[in-house]
Amino acid sequence: MTIYLCIDDTDSIDSRGTGELAELIRDGIEQAGWGKTDGVTRHQLLLDKDIAYTSHNSSMCFRAEIADVHFDDVVRYASAFLEKESEPGSDPGLCVVRCDALLDTEALIRFGYKTKRQVVRVEEAYALAARLRIHLSAHGGTGEGVIGALAGAGLRISGSDGWFKGALPLRADTVMTVAELCALHGVEGVKLLDGPYLDGSDTVQFGKMNKAMLVDGKAVLLVTSASDGYKSCSKKQLMEHEESKLHVAFE
């Protein structure tokens, strides 16, 4: 079965980040032989004085294909991991969505986008999770991380939010065709920031840090036009691109 596992609010200002803990949970699932996992994605949530985030209010999510019999094992493992590894003073939350049981995908995605634009209460998150048959649990502190955990799962399932943890291993100023990039580095497409996908024969010049974004459910490198081809977007451009989603009207 396909699952999405998302965690939020596990860290303190001087501790390991939530992204690192998400990667460790991925490793644990694979090492136990319960299934195969995809890359971790980071999802920006609302920045508001009424929200008790550490410094950036983002949650971390990954997809996994696991054997049905191991769903409870994954939940137990991730829960115990968060209770052991989260920082004192944090408010960790865990969300695990099993796609075969999810009753209303659109409702979950709407919740994700809502938490990018509005302050949401814990009670609302629990009520939605119960209605949609999603595992949602708190593992310390106030437990308010459940809001971001549920939201992050919805945003990951939306297929077009956030970026993958880790930079692509590409040297600045080198040039490669789209086909080469996709074959060598697991990128599933190269797309203009606000335009179409490039062809396999198009060439891209890389910047200092090259990150894959979650676009159309795939790991996609976003680029801008350059005089002699295309250039990968800088982290700053990607940040601004993501920020623009915070200001889109929510229905």
Next chain:
Amino acid sequence: MEFANGKRDWQTTGRIATGCPHFCFDTEEEIVAEDVVSCYNCRYRRWTSGSFTCIKQQQPAKGM
């Protein structure tokens, strides 16, 4: 106290961070620009809706 110049003043935040004993690059997934010493890239900045605050309280008078 919130930094008064918002999220796009790379010049001021670069100068502040260069002289700050607490500056420390945030994790890769949270930095804003590659290899740039700036409060915007520091793990001790706390984003707000329009700007950031410094958790280490090392805010200079100018620009705040």
